[in-house]
Amino acid sequence: xxxxxxxxxxxxxxxxxxxxxxxYRGARSKQYRIAKQSVMRAMASAFxxxxxxxxxxxxxxxxRINAAARLNGLSYSQxxxxxxxxxxxxxxxxxxxxxxxxxxxFTALCETAKKAIA
Numbered sequence: 001x002x003x004x005x006x007x008x009x010x011x012x013x014x015x016x017x018x019x020x021x022x023x024y025r026g027a028r029s030k031q032y033r034i035a036k037q038s039v040m041r042a043m044a045s046a047f048x049x050x051x052x053x054x055x056x057x058x059x060x061x062x063x064r065i066n067a068a069a070r071l072n073g074l075s076y077s078q079x080x081x082x083x084x085x086x087x088x089x090x091x092x093x094x095x096x097x098x099x100x101x102x103x104x105x106f107t108a109l110c111e112t113a114k115k116a117i118a
Contacts, residue, residue, distance in 0.1 A: 061096035068099035072110035082113025 014032045020042075021028055021035035028038040066076035074082070083090070088109065098106045 058092065061092040064096040064099050065092060068103075068106050069110060072107055074110055074113060078117060079110060079113050082116045083109065086112050086116035088112065 017032060017036050017039055018029070020039045023029065024035065024038055027034045029035060062076060065079065069076055069079040072079075090109075095106075095109075098109070
């Protein structure tokens with residue numbers, strides 16, 4: 001039985017990494033060893049970036065809610081506490097959307113929160 005060498009599999013593995021490194025500068029897109037390091041780092045950064053984006057979006061929603069609540073005479077924490085007491089369960093993403101696009105609806109929520117606090 002003839003011996004099977006690993007050349008095909010190695011080339012396939014190398015080409016897969018080099019394809020991912022396409023567009024990188026210099027040896028990062030040409031040499032397998034350096035390209036592999038760059039691709040691994042890029043994938044780790046992409047994973048971390050997806051998690052960071054979720055944190056950034058939540059922060060943006062809270063900022064928008066706070067700005068709109070202050071226009072209605074409440075702070076963010078008072079507003080959220082009032083909604084909790086009034087048993088209104090609506091997430092921050094939707095509250096921020098209302099704050100930007102539906103000022104009348106958000107004002108109604110603020111009034112409800114004020115009544116619940118008082």
